[in-house]
Amino acid sequence: MDGSDSSPSAAQSAQGFFERPIFADPEARKLRRVGVVDVGSNSVRLVVFDGAARSPAYFFNEKVMAGLGAGLKETGRLNPDGRRRALSALLRFQRIGEGLGITPLTAVATAAVREAADGPEFVEEVRARTGMEVHVIDGQEEARFSAQGVLLGWPDAEGLVCDLGGSSMELAEVGAGRVGRRVSTDLGPLTLKGLKGGRKARRQMIRGTLKELAAAFGTGHKRIFLVGGSWRAIARIDMERRGYPLKVLHEYRMKRKSARATIHFIADHSVDELRAMTGIGEARMSLVPIAAEVLSGIVEVLGPKDIAISSYGIREGLLYEQMPERIRRRDPLIEAARFAEYKDARQPGFGRALHRFILPIFRAARPERARLIRAACHLHDVTWRAHPDYRHEACFDYVTRANLAALDHRERVFLGLALLHRYKNSRAESRLTPLLKLLDEDEIREAEVLGKAMRFGAMLAVDNPDKMGSLAWYPKKRLLELRLTPHATDLFGEVAQARFASLAASLKARTEVRVQAGKSA
Template sequence: MNALVEPHHDGGLFGRPLFEDPSARALARVGVVDVGSNSVRLVVFDGAARSPAYFYNEKIMCALGAGLSDTGHLNPTGRTRALGALRRFQRLAMGMGLSDLTVVATAAVRDASDGADFCADVERDTGLFVRTIDGREEARLSAQGVLLGWPGSYGLVCDIGGSSMELAEISGGIVGRRETSDLGPLKLQTVKGGKKGRTAHIKATMERLQAAMGTQRDRLFLVGGSWRAICKVDMHRRGYPLQVLHEYRMTPKAVRQTAKFIAAHEDHEALRSACGISSTRMALVPLACEVLVRLVKTFKPKDIAISSYGIREGMLYEQMPQRLRDRDPLIEACRFAEAKDARMPGFGKLLYAFIEPLFKSAPQPRKRLIKAACLLHDVSWRAHPDYRAEVCFDNATRANLGGLKHSERIFLGLALLHRYTNKREGTHFEELYDLIDEKTKVEAEVLGKAMRFGAMLWMDKDANLGEFRWYPKKKQLELRLAPNAMPLFGEVAEARLNSLAASLQAEVTVKQRKR
């Protein structure tokens, strides 16, 4: 049985929240540093261990790998900047109460003749031990980062850095074959023969990678700053309304169109500014486009997804016990949010059980979103009542949550919006609604109004509220309230129930149960 939906006797359909377990809470705050060819980045993860929040995230562009192909050494200026960044990060970690930082260095440090000297300087100055990893290990960690957000996924993970590009296959939560190459944009700048020589080099390298990796026509997961920059340009070209990179989808045709769009754009500075890309990154984007076009042409993926999770998230995943890895990141994050911010933690489980009869025929992926909505239904109660509905929508659609497609973000956001208001028209989010079809909008509205009514029966997390009985063919909704819930069924609750019935296009009757 799929680990995401395996029933547990102590937690129902989605299991018991593991973030309450001491072994999971031990991962509550974890600091990792990635010393790359372009940048040095510190990320401190905090929150539910399976789906952590980013407590702190800082990147310093150092360009350690600039000129490496010509000199064989780390860029001197970049080396100085990187050492300064690591001194800063070590001091920040002390201030945050972190017992340790996990530091890894990738292509630039492993390829440079003075890479070991640099690591020794870091350890002498900061006390930090830098673990230099080879390309295959880098590929494995990046793939694990993808699995943090997409447990059980299958496909090909492609991580591009400044000096290298790695491939790894994933299937059923396991990382398989892995390969590395020199197709990072900084390395490509030094290939002789101009664009013609570069094209030949990319093609030959990609053919070697294909021979090693075999046929990979499932989903392609793109990891790395250069891919994310291309994604931002694709969003800009399409006028895409939801500016969330994680789980953004591109087609092979879109990749080709965006590459042509970038090549034809004479004013890269204006394009960079419009898309929110740094000048250092933008300089590498045209070269990364050449690689991506050839990658897609070679491996012919059926689907392309952008992953904001990569090597740093893979380093966190490395520290997780398997039982934690197997859990649903969305549900765990929502449980943590409820425990931290809801007025009555635990009521979300009761609310889900109460409204679930309205969605008995819903497929498992939809029930998962319904569960998430119930857990989140009260976490924004501190927002001003006039803006609470919009705050809920904004939080759901833009929050750093794993395991959510963009369409699922909109569904979840609309459901939570309708938790606080009957109408969705008149907000400044309306252009986002078109990312889902009309039927899905109505389903989100029904869910939101069901939660809106259920919240009126708020007693305690173990209360006996009663039950819904829903007859979709007859369009009849029956509410059977427990005796102790009847006093809560006042005028406002009745109005909310009638609003729910209207969205279902149903007649409603209310009865009192004997017990």
């Protein structure tokens, strides 16, 4: 917030955010509701996307842990019980798609179906029983779709994407918004589970394969993005072990030291103990110890500087595949915030005017902070239906738990805290206090200032605050100036004055109020 009084504004570049909303675009409307079926080696899942095309919400999400790939290494065929359960799930998914009017569903099958001798027979049976066309993709395509899923959530992702399925593990390079080299390996937990020779044989296979990958892709990458249910289960265990306060898996980060500690923690506890502390299902948790062995190899051999968990993968990658390039280039956070405002706010479009009004306070904001300020203005009123006594907490919960992409955990809490202060001056004795440990004192203060600026701007005028006046901020002088139009003097009543004073107190500023002669609304 501080800077020279006439400094060029990084935040002014945020005006470029105000492009035409894409949710009204004809091409975006085609993506309004899309159903994707993923027939994996361990699970079969239907996801129906809806909402903001660039950052869609999960309208419907159902998973069956069918275990198609169980025993494939020994028999060369799909697991009979898994095949029956998968077919039953696909019959249900097809009927759901018909009921929602989104057929034909986009359906893909991965490692188990492509490698099993009876894979083609299973695909034909699905077609005959359901009418669904299941496209069997090779390992290269599987890696590409998974990497595209990461790009949907992280447009600026740079590093390696590692997708651990039941029967295989895919690796792909990402950077500059593109997917680079990619490869498929046999390091899936179901495949490793069936390996003769037990843990020693698994270790040899894992380390040998990863050394080949290190030779091809290099080591010490900036970040590795982990995709897949087993990775998410390990992240959940890491959260519990650390007492981490925000239980959101997407964009959860682990350093190598923490990952090593959790790998040892998993080895020291039974599957039942791990399930009891996390609530993860038996079928998924049964594969976690082997997945932890693979992660151990990744940490030691590939040596990434940072480990990030992605809840987005192949299904989101299939949606990304259908996006025109100009939609891909949009910021998913801003698009989701704009869609939420359009759908839920009392006055859709007010967020733009509010942003324009408070912008003078944030002219020195860095680009990464400027986009959060913009998003906050769009989201400032989307929980207005909550009871007034709890609206501040509803705002915080909305942001910290919502399906928002391109937002790390610190940014989630920052945005949530700003929205909390949009509705309440004080955050004392809040159940949300533990989450504030993710921020430093400067970030907490900046979030408070943002929230109080929105709180005042929303109070000054119910339609458009910048018609009523404007703010000027002189950080060197610690002066916050309010320039009112003559028409606005009656609006600047007791409550508005109190909110203006509270904003100034958070800025540690003195105030000055001027009435602009000759101007009216």
